[in-house]
Amino acid sequence: xxxxxxxxxxxxxxxxxxxxxxxxxxxxxxxxxxxxxxxxxxxxxxxxxxxxxxxxxxxxxxxxxxxxxxxxxxxxxxxxxxxxxxxxxxxxxxxxxxxxxxxxxxxxxxxxxxxxxxxxxxxxxxxxxxxxxxxxxxxxxxxxxxxxxxxxxxxxxxxxxxxxxxxxxxxxxxxxxxxxxxxxxxxxxxxxxxxxxxxxxxxxxxxxxxxxxxxxxxxxxxxxxxxxxxxxxxxxxxxxxxxxxxxxxxxxxxxxxxxxxxxxxxxxxxxxxxxxxxxxxxxxxxxxxxxxxxxxxxxxxxxxxxxxxxxxxxxxxxxxxxxxxxxxxxxxxxxxxxxxxxxxxxxxxxxxxxxxxxxxxxxxxxxxxxxxxxxxxxxxxxxxxxxxxxxxxxxxxxxxxxxxxxxxxxxxxxxxxxxxxxxxxxxxxxxxxxxxxxxxxxxxxxxxxxxxxxxxxxxxxxxxxxxxxxxxxxxxxxxxxxxxxxxxxxxxxxxxxxxxxxxxxxxxxxxxxxxxxxxxxxxxxxxxxxxxxxxxxxxxxxxxxxxxxxxxxxxxxxxxxxxxxxxxxxx
RNA sequence: GCGCCAGUAGCUCAGUGGAUAGAGCGCUACCCUGCGGAGGUAGAGGUCAGAGGUUCGAAUCCUCUCUGGCGUACCA
Numbered sequence: 001x002x003x004x005x006x007x008x009x010x011x012x013x014x015x016x017x018x019x020x021x022x023x024x025x026x027x028x029x030x031x032x033x034x035x036x037x038x039x040x041x042x043x044x045x046x047x048x049x050x051x052x053x054x055x056x057x058x059x060x061x062x063x064x065x066x067x068x069x070x071x072x073x074x075x076x077x078x079x080x081x082x083x084x085x086x087x088x089x090x091x092x093x094x095x096x097x098x099x100x101x102x103x104x105x106x107x108x109x110x111x112x113x114x115x116x117x118x119x120x121x122x123x124x125x126x127x128x129x130x131x132x133x134x135x136x137x138x139x140x141x142x143x144x145x146x147x148x149x150x151x152x153x154x155x156x157x158x159x160x161x162x163x164x165x166x167x168x169x170x171x172x173x174x175x176x177x178x179x180x181x182x183x184x185x186x187x188x189x190x191x192x193x194x195x196x197x198x199x200x201x202x203x204x205x206x207x208x209x210x211x212x213x214x215x216x217x218x219x220x221x222x223x224x225x226x227x228x229x230x231x232x233x234x235x236x237x238x239x240x241x242x243x244x245x246x247x248x249x250x251x252x253x254x255x256x257x258x259x260x261x262x263x264x265x266x267x268x269x270x271x272x273x274x275x276x277x278x279x280x281x282x283x284x285x286x287x288x289x290x291x292x293x294x295x296x297x298x299x300x301x302x303x304x305x306x307x308x309x310x311x312x313x314x315x316x317x318x319x320x321x322x323x324x325x326x327x328x329x330x331x332x333x334x335x336x337x338x339x340x341x342x343x344x345x346x347x348x349x350x351x352x353x354x355x356x357x358x359x360x361x362x363x364x365x366x367x368x369x370x371x372x373x374x375x376x377x378x379x380x381x382x383x384x385x386x387x388x389x390x391x392x393x394x395x396x397x398x399x400x401x402x403x404x405x406x407x408x409x410x411x412x413x414x415x416x417x418x419x420x421x422x423x424x425x426x427x428x429x430x431x432x433x434x435x436x437x438x439x440x441x442x443x444x445x446x447x448x449x450x451x452x453x454x455x456x457x458x459x460x461x462x463x464x465x466x467x468x469x470x471x472x473x474x475x476x477x478x479x480x481x482x483x484x485x486x487x488x489x490x491x492x493x494x495x496x497x498x499x500x501x502x503x504x505x506x507x508x509x510x511x512x513x514x515x516x517x518x519x520x521x522x523x524x525x526x527x528x529x530x531x532x533x534x535x536x537x538x539x540x541x542x543x544x545x546x547x548x549x550x551x552x553x554x555x556x557x558x559x560x561x562x563x564x565x566x567x568x569x570x571x
Numbered sequence: 572g573c574g575c576c577a578g579u580a581g582c583u584c585a586g587u588g589g590a591u592a593g594a595g596c597g598c599u600a601c602c603c604u605g606c607g608g609a610g611g612u613a614g615a616g617g618u619c620a621g622a623g624g625u626u627c628g629a630a631u632c633c634u635c636u637c638u639g640g641c642g643u644a645c646c647a
Contacts, residue, residue, distance in 0.1 A: 039587070052589055055627070065627080090627075092590070135647065177647055202646095299645055310574085310643085317645040324647050353575055354642045379576060380641070420595085421584065424576060426640055428583070433596090440609075442595055448609050459606045496587075508585060511594070522611040525603050535606055549606095571609075 006119060006491045011049045011082065011095060012037040018075035019053065027071040031060045038095070040489070047086065047094035048485060054091035065091025102484050103472040109487060109551040110467070114561075116554055117490035121498055122163030128335060129155040131347035132252065133170040136244045137181040139208055140251050140402040142429060143349055143381045148402075149418035149564070150378055151347040152257045153503040156562045161498035163343075166260045169248075170331065173241050174265040175324055180204070181244075182237035186224075188213035189236065193222055212243055251402050255411050256564040268330040269322075272338070280326065283333035283366050284315070292365045302329075307361040328355070329362040336367040345374045345501065347423075353377050376501050378423035384430040400431065409434050409441070412565040416443040419507040419563055442511060447568050449514035450560065452521065453553040454569040460535050460546055467550045470543030479523040480548055486516040487555040494562070503563075510559045517552055 015037045022028040034056060041050040054068035061068055066089065073085040073093055081101050086094045109116050131151025134144050152167070159165045172178065184203035188210050191197060199205065216224065216239060224239075226232045245262070252258070268279045277285070287293050287302065294303050298318035302325070305312050315326045335344050348355075356375045364370030383400055405414050408431075417434065420442070421427045434441075460466065475481065493509045496502075524533045534545045560567040 036587080039589080041590075042586090042592085043590070046590070050590085052628095055589070058627070088590075090590080137647095172647065175647055180646095297645085301645095314645045319645080321645090323645065350576065350641050352642085352647085354644095355647090356575080377576075377641095382640085425584075426577060430583080433583085440596070444609050445595085448607080452607055452610090456606050463606095500587080504585070505587095508594075515594095518610055519612090521606085522603075525605065525611080533606060571607085 006495055007097075007488055008038060008040075008049065008492050012051075014076060014082065015051050015053060015072065015093070015095075018072045018077075021075035022071040025075070027074070028057075028068060029061045029063070031057055033057075040492075041092075041094070046088065046092070047096045049082075049095045049097075051093045051095070052091070054093065058091065069093050097485065097488075099476065099481065100473065102481050102488075103475055105488055106472045106475070106484055106547050106551045109554055110547060113554060114558065116558055117160065117494055119161045119491055119495055119498075121161040121495055122158060125163050125342045126166070126340070127158055127163045127343040127345065128166045128168055128339075128341045129158070129345045129347070130168045130170055131155075132248075132257075133172070134248065135172045135175075135177050135181075136241045136248065137177050138204060138206055138244065140248055142383060142400050142402060142405050145255065145402040145405060145414060146378055146381050146418045146427075147347050147349060148252060148255055148257045149415045150376075150423055150503055152564050153415075153419055153506060153562060154345070154347070154376075154497065154501055156564065157494050157497040157503065157506065160494045160562060163498070166341075167258070168261045168263055169252075169259045170263050170265065171241075171245060172265050172324070172327075173245075174269070174327060178237065178241060182232075182240055184209050185212055185216070185240040186232045186236050189216055189224065189232075192217050193225055195228065212240060215243060216240070251406075255402065255406055256415060263331075265327050265331070268327055268334065278330075279334040279338060280322065280330040282337075283330040284326075286333070286366050287315075287329070290365065302358075302362060302365070304358055304361045304365075307365060309358055309361050313358050313362075325355070325358065325362065328359055329366055332359070332363040332373065333366050336363070336369045336372070341372075343372050343374070345376060347376045347378065350377045350379045374501065376423060379426040382426065382428050384428055384432075405431075405434075412447070413441045413443045415564055416441070416446075416507060419503050422502055422504045443565070444571075445518075446510045446514040446556070446560065447566070448571060449517045450553065450556045450567045451569060451571045453517065453549055453556065456534055456549050457546065457553065458569075460542070463535065465535060465539075465542050465546060467543060467546035470545070470547040471540060472544055472547055474541050474544040475548055477523070479520045480545070483516045483520045483548065483552055486513050487551060489513075490555055490558065506559065506562055510556070510563065513552075513556055513559060517556070520552075 016033055019028065019033055023030050033053070037053055038049040038051045041047060053072065054065040057068050058065045066087065069087045069091050073087055076082070076085045078084045079098065081098060083096045083098050088094055129151055132140070132144050132147050134140055155165045155167050180200060180203055183200045187197050187199040187203070192213050199209075216236070220239075224233060224236050249262070271278055276282070284293070292303055292306070293315065294301050294312070299314050300316035301312040302315050303312050313325055314323050315329070316322050332344070335341050356377070359375065360370050360373060363373050409417075417429070489509065493505050496505050534549060535542050557567040
């Protein structure tokens with residue numbers, strides 16, 4: 001039992017040991033035990049943890065659930081971690097944490113500080129989280145913000161759960177979309193030099209393309225102009241992509257998201273630094289050797305229907321250019337084979353779900369590690385403005401950029417709004433409402449709690465009071481212990497996020513932890529007795545309560561940090 | 572047509588096969604008047620889209636129907 005095992009696992013192990021002891025003692029038949037033995041009951045009256053094991057064993061043990069509960073409860077070691085178990089019909093064993101254990105956890109939280117609630121689930125496994133990865137053809141829109149919030153927070157949770165995590169942005173700088181982007185940019189650039197040209201059909205009509213052309217003109221003058229009717233120098237494309245990528249990087253930085261690596265799609269087609277074949281050539285060679293490729297109608301196909309897919313997919317077009325799918329196969333060859341990630345998570349908008357199964361098949365064919373690839377889809381964000389629904393599409397007309405959203409509601413509120421919703425849930429984002437209610441956004445509820453905690457510690461320090469040497473055994477009031485109990489859930493929430501890839505649990509937990517603090521703090525006020533506040537004439541009690549406040553600040557700060565939000569000392 | 576995701580309070584959404592289905596906003600009534608009121612307590616508000624099924628137990632799993640979103644390219 002290590003320090004980093006969650007409390008839930010610890011309590012579950014106690015139940016397992018008790019059940020095994022009951023089997024050895026002959027009071028329970030020798031039956032197999034399921035994995036998850038305890039859960040958090042919805043109603044706190046049913047304890048901190050509850051086990052429905054007796055109900056689940058009733059059939060195989062051929063015993064009434066209550067009799068099984070009695071048999072197991074008789075072997076549960078009350079004392080160190082839990083109090084005496086309570087049996088409840090129809091067959092639950094309810095367990096409460098022992099008071100002295102709860103109190104002692106305050107000291108442990110303070111001792112662990114910023115590593116509080118870290119876990120060992122990941123065992124140092126190397127995981128890559130790739131997210132956003134929007135085409136470098138325009139600014140990020142609101143939907144990309146959802147991907148950024150989900151990906152970044154998931155990466156943080158995995159890291160806290162003991163994985164070694166790398167965040168990556170895949171820059172699609174090789175496809176036809178960037179060709180169209182470059183053509184559009186060049187058209188705008190020519191317009192700025194007085195040429196009467198129009199942007200290409202299917203090009204990017206957005207005003208930002210004019211801004212980019214202006215930047216290009218201001219930096220390079222007319223140097224990039226080719227003869228009328230002639231194609232421009234490749235530099236136009238290079239510089240355009242570089243400008244857009246820088247813009248995207250800046251947007252994400254403002255949003256609170258930074259990456260370990262920005263990976264160029266084009267680099268997949270270049271020989272590696274040590275002279276080895278390009279990732280693309282290497283991946284294609286493997287597919288060819290293993291008989292996964294076929295030529296047909298002038299194109300090269302991955303025979304994915306042999307791999308359980310609905311159909312085959314084109315890898316190299318009849319004109320010789322590789323498809324996006326080819327890049328993706330090479331990219332995942334690079335991730336799994338060249339860079340040796342043990343687990344890869346890609347976070348995509350739901351509009352890409354048509355690629356999911358074929359990428360899984362392609363990855364399996366080229367690396368054999370299809371099982372280690374996790375494609376997490378988030379449903380698209382629908383924007384509402386003035387009661388009207390606006391579709392988010394870069395190639396369509398109107399887009400609301402992530403910059404605009406952050407400008408209006410701030411990065412913390414924007415992130416939190418995205419994180420509250422499950423990735424699988426379609427969400428309506430009412431812009432008018434988000435702006436109007438920004439001061440009542442639940443994000444402030446959490447941050448306000450953190451600021452109040454900081455304020456109490458400041459105030460105490462001003463009076464020469466500190467948490468040093470406080471004896472946590474003095475904390476016995478229900479609202480004090482309830483606050484600690486809530487903090488103890490964090491490690492379990494982190495593990496839940498790391499296993500389900502659903503960051504919304506963290507956001508909801510943050511709300512609940514803040515609620516526990518507000519209720520704790522208000523309990524002192526309601527009693528109206530100055531001696532019942534955190535800071536009282538009683539020096540020992542004050543120090544003990546300051547320890548609780550400090551621990552709560554650590555826990556709440558950790559939650560905010562995991563979500564990529566600021567934890568303000570004052571607001 | 573086929574495939575994927577969803578449908579839970581007036582609105583936006585949580586909900587790990589378990590005990591009386593929750594939160595925020597909005598609404599109503601109180602508390603406190605502060606170590607930060609961006610607070611606390613309580614209440615009204617539900618056919619968990621519908622119908623079958625599995626189970627000791629279903630919002631949760633399975634089947635069908637309805638509704639919405641997305642996909643079904645030698646675009647990405």
